[in-house]
Amino acid sequence: MSRPTMNDVARTAGVSLKTVSRVVNGEPTVTPDLAARVRAAVETLDYRPHLGASLLRRNDRRTRMIGVLLEDVSNPFSGVLHRAIEEEAHARGVHVLTGSLGEDERRERELARAFRQRQTDGLIIAPTGSDQTYLSRFTGTPIVFVDRQPSGFLADTVVSTNVAGAAVAVRHLAAHGHRRIAFLGDNQRIPTARERFRGYLQALGHRPGPVVHELRGEAAAERATIALLRRADPPTALFTSQNLITIGAVRALRRLDRHRSVALVGFDDFPLADLLEPAVTVVAQHPARIGRVAAGALFERIDGHDGPPREIRVATTLIARGSGEIFATGN
Amino acid sequence: MSRPTMNDVARTAGVSLKTVSRVVNGEPTVTPDLAARVRAAVETLDYRPHLGASLLRRNDRRTRMIGVLLEDVSNPFSGVLHRAIEEEAHARGVHVLTGSLGEDERRERELARAFRQRQTDGLIIAPTGSDQTYLSRFTGTPIVFVDRQPSGFLADTVVSTNVAGAAVAVRHLAAHGHRRIAFLGDNQRIPTARERFRGYLQALGHRPGPVVHELRGEAAAERATIALLRRADPPTALFTSQNLITIGAVRALRRLDRHRSVALVGFDDFPLADLLEPAVTVVAQHPARIGRVAAGALFERIDGHDGPPREIRVATTLIARGSGEIFATGN
DNA sequence: AATCCGGGAGACAACGTTGTCTTGGAGTAG
DNA sequence: CTACTCCAAGACAACGTTGTCTCCCGGATT
Missing domain, CATH: 3.40.50.2300 (Response regulator)
Known part of the structure; x- marks a missing residue:
């Protein structure tokens, strides 16, 4: 028995497929009575929308997911950075895919590509490789660098002074x-x-x-x-x-x-x-600040900001x- | 201009849609000549398959993505745990969605649900709430607990002695x-x-x-x-x-x-x-070992292992x- | 009283991919 | 030389959802 679809919900609620869609998406043009029936059906069937299908059909292609590539999530600097980014993302209802690179150039490229393929809305990268030229093909995916400047590719960068x-x-x-x-x-x-x-x-x-x-x-x-x-x-x-x-x-x-x-x-x-x-x-x-600022910059880009690449410096103490x-x- | 689809590739390569699909998925029943033309077209168009669509159509529903919920990715214990899990996942070509819970019960539930909705193949949770009963609805999503036992719900658990x-x-x-x-x-x-x-x-x-x-x-x-x-x-x-x-x-x-x-x-x-x-x-x-073991157990479950819940203890030193x-x- | 208007609800197509079925042509056997 | 097999390659439908269009009904307008 596979997972219930909108159609199943529609059938148990005795309404049309589209009405279910409307209720699930919170559109206001549904009579309270029908909406209640739909919600009840959703509850009993444990219906959860299929994000893939939704994403496929929608035209505002947003996965509400970003990718973060760090040197090593188990070192304290990266950890704090990571946490700060995650908080910013969480505040926006966005989830975070994480990857550690070690000092492996290949892994950086692999993961960047893989995350992009998963249609992350943007990437935050602490680059480890000596060349980020490969990113120039990444049109449509905003990127922000942290901790280290990239080379061979220009984008917003947040680093310490x-x-x-x-x-x-x-x-x-x-x-x-x-x-x-x-x-x-x-x-x-x-x-x-x-x-x-x-x-x-x-x-x-x-x-x-x-x-x-x-x-x-x-x-x-x-x-x-x-x-x-x-x-x-x-x-x-x-x-x-x-x-x-x-x-x-x-x-x-x-x-x-x-x-x-x-x-x-x-x-x-x-x-x-x-x-x-x-x-x-x-x-x-101040890794927490670096993370916050970087996430902020990324979300600005995701929301359509389109200025020239910025280099943001965070002061040391x-x-x-x-x-x-x-x-x-x-x- | 939006992202190229298989159809675009098919057109530029002068083959049928399905042939492109076959090449992309590495099916062997394509003449080398055609395969080469397809690959060339993929290259020039910078085609990347749409994972959502693929997932939608396929019947082996695997996203090759797991969710990890930890107390706080910026504390050393969680960080090491996280890294170990990530390594195991990486070795299997699986990506990791991460979330920090703090000590917030609600966030645990929210993130668990959200990750599941994203169709993660499984979850690793360091539970923070005092009640994991809500997970009983999570049929079809294997779960492994680390660091702390759950209550109100039974699943594989990896904790120290x-x-x-x-x-x-x-x-x-x-x-x-x-x-x-x-x-x-x-x-x-x-x-x-x-x-x-x-x-x-x-x-x-x-x-x-x-x-x-x-x-x-x-x-x-x-x-x-x-x-x-x-x-x-x-x-x-x-x-x-x-x-x-x-x-x-x-x-x-x-x-x-x-x-x-x-x-x-x-x-x-x-x-x-x-x-x-x-x-x-x-x-x-030994957080690294805990992480490795937990990831191992999770992947076993994902691969269909179906024994009773196990409690695995990792010795301290x-x-x-x-x-x-x-x-x-x-x- | 006839017409118009508006809004709730359904029918239908489309998103990009893959499973299944069909086709056609080359190769082989009788 | 015909018939049969086999396999590469294409046609088509389907996955679960949402955008768009249409329909219909009730209330308002003249």
Whole structure:
């Protein structure tokens, strides 16, 4: 026995198919009496409209579903972003299809295509691949980027003020007397990582400290930090340009028992940063705000807004907690 | 100009509608020559099949889409769970609709209904409401519960060994000489919370320590902990039965500078627990495994498995890190 | 009293796809 | 050389819904 259709409802209610349609869609031109009978029939049969058929016939093709592609739904930054987007969507009666990309370019393309095929009304993408040219075929599907700029394709983009934020972090360290401030950074393919490095360079004029790029994950950051501090001329302060790198650095400092003598400022806040010893000073991003703004922009586009692509920057905030306020010694 | 249909492809390729359908669906009974022409036409027109129409006509009603309802995609436990489910789904070419419930019963019902209406092939639910009776109407949509048991409705359920895990935690404290071990717990409406309390009682025989329930969130837990420790006869050890409660307790211990003298074991691991001072001993759950197992069970059901509802328990692991190994003093 | 008007309700077609049935032509066997 | 088989390819209907058009009936207008 398969699922009941409008026809079944019509038959049990003793009205025409179209009348059922009208009642279900809340059109006002139905006598209360008939409407009541229809609703009763809907109830007893447990009728639910077939969205596919409805979508097929309607001409305002809206699925009220958006797709969200994030780096990894299990990391806190993405999680908060995701939640914020979901709230905005929920407020509009829209559902969210989610996908994690890891750092897999192919998966990004696959999922973007697949979600579009499902006729999502729009996409929010935290791009992981180095090339988004493939999106140029996606006419009719609004797209908003978050966290990282796309390349090879232009659309609304919501990102943190990476250059300024990084510069603030580094100047904060300099203000505490540090001259040799190391940079520990992520893959330079990522536009965001490049920006943070630019901010670092900007703040230090032309006398940067030791620089390590391409750190992927905590373990790599930990190793790199240890190596840095064992050099003949070790840095007195560290600027870690990403979440996991910061944590890796904290681990390294602990291991070498230098956590009270080497200063540290991280880019991007993380839970419990305030409970560590010393508490970790960070330049916090505001993923919830980024998510809200991105969702807002997407829904504007979906509702027909048609201006040129916008780049929206969300400010960062320096949160001094201790690790960044360690003064330089000796030197 | 609206999106191209199979008919458009047929026309440009100079074949019949049905032939296009055959090529698109990979049916083997098409001459290579024609197939090539069709594929070329698909390419030039950027044709994508209309899933709604396809679903409407097909008789193996599968959307290859599942719905996942979690407490909050931005908390680490849910995030990891989510990611694991997504991986399993991805491996099967299935997409995931996600929703966060907060602690909102109504939202749980709304989203469950809405997802089902979208014809998700199945649902994975971390129930937040106290009553899942409404699901009994969901015939034809397999459901698997995670993290918490449902009530008023039976289906496959994947949860941690809460009773045993809590008992292990408490016995661990007892083994370090503690007699007054406090219980700090969540809302007793939640089956999982009740189980953990049972484990606590079980481990202590009939001589429990001070008990506080209904703690919601870090702040409440922090206040409760402070109150407990200021009593005339304060506990020498704490068992915190949930993530946020553990963190709240840590904050309280810090504030009172008792973090080196009062023992603490938390239920559920959290990031950076190992970096705190002292590192926090926990009974870790394994959300990734829970997610994998739940997704596995769901897909079995979707593929037609039809046994009685199963309750699958995922074992917890005690991770001794320091806070739980503080010995009782005085007493 | 005859006509008009309006609005509620039904008939019918169409959305884009796939299942089923039919057709026709090539190949094979007798 | 005819008849039969087989299979590629097309014609057609159907999936469940909504847009459009038509019909009919009751009340208002002249």
